[in-house]
Amino acid sequence: MSSEAINREVKRRRTFAIISHPDAGKSTMTEALALHAHMISEAGAVHGKGGRRSTVSDWMEMEKARGISVTSTALQFSYTPGTADDSDAPFVINLVDTPGHSDFSEDTYRVLTAVDAAVMLIDAAKGLEPQTLKLFQVCRHRGIPVITVVNKWDRPGQTPLELIDEINERIGLIPTPLYVPVGIAGDYRGLLDRRTGRYIHFERTAGGAKIAPEILMDADEAAQREGDAWTAAREESDLLAELGQDHDQEMFLAGQTSPMIFTSAMLNFGVRQLLDALVEFAPPPHGRTTVDGTDREVTDPFSAVVFKVQAGMDSSHRDRLAYMRIVSGEFERGMVVTHAQTGKPFATKYAQAVFGRDRSTVDKAYPGDVVGLVNAIALAPGDTLFIDPRAQFPPIGSFAPEHFSALRVTTADKYKQFRKAVDQMDAEGVVQVLRNDLRGDASPVMAAVGPMQFEVVTARMKAEFNVDTVVEPLGYAMARRTDESSAPELDRQRGVEVFTRSDGAILALFSDKWRLQYIEREHPDLLLEPLVAAAD
Ligand SMILES: Nc1nc2c(ncn2[C@@H]2O[C@H](COP(=O)(O)OP(=O)(O)OP(=O)(O)O)[C@@H](O)[C@H]2O)c(=O)[nH]1
Numbered sequence: 001m002s003s004e005a006i007n008r009e010v011k012r013r014r015t016f017a018i019i020s021h022p023d024a025g026k027s028t029m030t031e032a033l034a035l036h037a038h039m040i041s042e043a044g045a046v047h048g049k050g051g052r053r054s055t056v057s058d059w060m061e062m063e064k065a066r067g068i069s070v071t072s073t074a075l076q077f078s079y080t081p082g083t084a085d086d087s088d089a090p091f092v093i094n095l096v097d098t099p100g101h102s103d104f105s106e107d108t109y110r111v112l113t114a115v116d117a118a119v120m121l122i123d124a125a126k127g128l129e130p131q132t133l134k135l136f137q138v139c140r141h142r143g144i145p146v147i148t149v150v151n152k153w154d155r156p157g158q159t160p161l162e163l164i165d166e167i168n169e170r171i172g173l174i175p176t177p178l179y180v181p182v183g184i185a186g187d188y189r190g191l192l193d194r195r196t197g198r199y200i201h202f203e204r205t206a207g208g209a210k211i212a213p214e215i216l217m218d219a220d221e222a223a224q225r226e227g228d229a230w231t232a233a234r235e236e237s238d239l240l241a242e243l244g245q246d247h248d249q250e251m252f253l254a255g256q257t258s259p260m261i262f263t264s265a266m267l268n269f270g271v272r273q274l275l276d277a278l279v280e281f282a283p284p285p286h287g288r289t290t291v292d293g294t295d296r297e298v299t300d301p302f303s304a305v306v307f308k309v310q311a312g313m314d315s316s317h318r319d320r321l322a323y324m325r326i327v328s329g330e331f332e333r334g335m336v337v338t339h340a341q342t343g344k345p346f347a348t349k350y351a352q353a354v355f356g357r358d359r360s361t362v363d364k365a366y367p368g369d370v371v372g373l374v375n376a377i378a379l380a381p382g383d384t385l386f387i388d389p390r391a392q393f394p395p396i397g398s399f400a401p402e403h404f405s406a407l408r409v410t411t412a413d414k415y416k417q418f419r420k421a422v423d424q425m426d427a428e429g430v431v432q433v434l435r436n437d438l439r440g441d442a443s444p445v446m447a448a449v450g451p452m453q454f455e456v457v458t459a460r461m462k463a464e465f466n467v468d469t470v471v472e473p474l475g476y477a478m479a480r481r482t483d484e485s486s487a488p489e490l491d492r493q494r495g496v497e498v499f500t501r502s503d504g505a506i507l508a509l510f511s512d513k514w515r516l517q518y519i520e521r522e523h524p525d526l527l528l529e530p531l532v533a534a535a536d
Pocket residue numbers: 020021022023024025026027028029052067068069070098099100101151152153154155263264265266267
């Protein structure tokens with residue numbers, strides 16, 4: 001395929017993650033975006049337990065039951081903006097909904113290594129929350145441009161200017177609202193389009209299940225209809241213009257400003273505007289630098305990074321899906337690529353486009369696309385696939401675990417299943433699995449960033465393997481990387497235990513930081529290397 005043809009495909013692709021502190025409405029927004037692209041006909045069509053509806057991206061039993069996302073979910077769909085001509089090919093949107101809870105932040109981080117932009121949701125009532133701040137930092141660190149969405153505008157909350165100031169002061173990022181809401185938080189009537197000066201009024205639909213009809217008005221009509229609410233929006237918009245807070249594409253791409261939109265994912269207000277902003281402003285896929293410092297351009301031969309491995313999506317097919325994000329070249333199903341980590345050939349016969357838990361065969365794909373590879377047992381997050389010339393992208397790196405528990409099977413005759421299940425959780429990176437001779441294979445130790453990861457393990461062991469397990473917290477609070485020569489001495493110490501992780505790393509666990517400091521002082525010759533949290 002010619003460079004020109006590849007560039008044409010690249011130009012009409014957008015690949016982004018939806019991120020936020022828990023509960024700001026990411027999964028609801030994901031569904032609303034899919035609704036606006038006509039991929040689903042009704043939002044919230046499936047009802048979860050406890051009266052909460054579940055969304056297309058929250059497909060796991062635990063997610064439906066609790067109403068939270070515990071794992072990231074990819075969706076690919078096409079979208080034709082309202083401004084497009086009939087002759088324009090639709091845009092291809094690759095969206096990844098991420099879990100908000102910090103216990104699952106490693107998954108979210110991996111996703112952020114694979115996307116070109118992020119949509120940050122902020123709850124209008126809550127403003128900046130702890131995960132909001134951390135995620136803004138990660139995006140800045142990785143050079144990912146962010147579109148800021150103030151969601152839940154249908155509920156009482158702060159004023160637009162308060163929220164804008166808070167972001168400006170605490171993050172050092174300048175919000176540049178593309179629209180200003182008409183009506184305060186809790187009384188969401190529509191949006192003032194700052195570029196055209198016109199008013200978009202939204203009509204409610206029953207249960208917010210359908211796309212909200214829009215009525216377009218000029219300023220006079222808007223003033224007549226909305227009175228003071230319109231005047232207030234006009235004043236806010238003028239003030240922002242005076243402060244220089246208008247969209248500037250270069251500053252946005254440089255991570256200095258963030259286009260801002262006010263939405264209600266629940267009522268489907270402002271969602272089309274968000275989708276259009278992504279198409280208009282979010283950067284198309286670009287190449288990336290390999291470990292040896294050379295650039296792999298989008299028009300170079302095929303290369304891709306694996307950022308997620310997920311099994312158990314379908315109880316009738318016990319298969320494992322590796323998600324790759326294509327970096328360069330044209331992908332054709334069936335082509336044989338090389339797995340950079342092993343040097344082995346890898347057949348891509350079973351390549352699929354993903355939409356939540358639904359999948360369909362994909363024959364061709366281009367840079368930016370997220371493609372699922374079925375039963376790609378050899379692949380792990382961070383791996384590279386390529387067609388000559390060789391490419392290998394930097395590894396993703398894992399977070400330092402701070403919670404450690406032994407996992408024990410309680411159903412006696414299920415040992416084989418149990419081992420299989422442990423291997424699967426390990427391969428997916430749901431938890432890190434540690435072993436040593438003393439404990440044996442019957443009760444491996446799980447290491448996690450947060451304890452909710454253990455709950456996911458036990459819930460999935462039951463749901464996918466019908467194995468009952470118990471989690472026994474161990475009295476360790478931190479881990480250090482060590483080596484074979486230091487291991488015997490460390491093992492002799494009180495409050496210390498040495499393990500081998502499945503990737504071969506030797507880890508020493510310590511009961512607390514004082515124990516660690518004592519041993520460092522007494523035995524300066526021992527290798528005790530901090531595990532670098534990838535977000536540092
Ligand atoms: N009023 C109102 N409620 C909303 C809106 N968006 C989402 N919600 C509700 O907020 C709750 C959380 O929504 P989710 O979409 O699950 O939030 P999330 O960000 O995906 O949560 P995690 O994935 O667990 O971090 C649900 O009860 C939603 O119905 C909104 O715009 N307005």
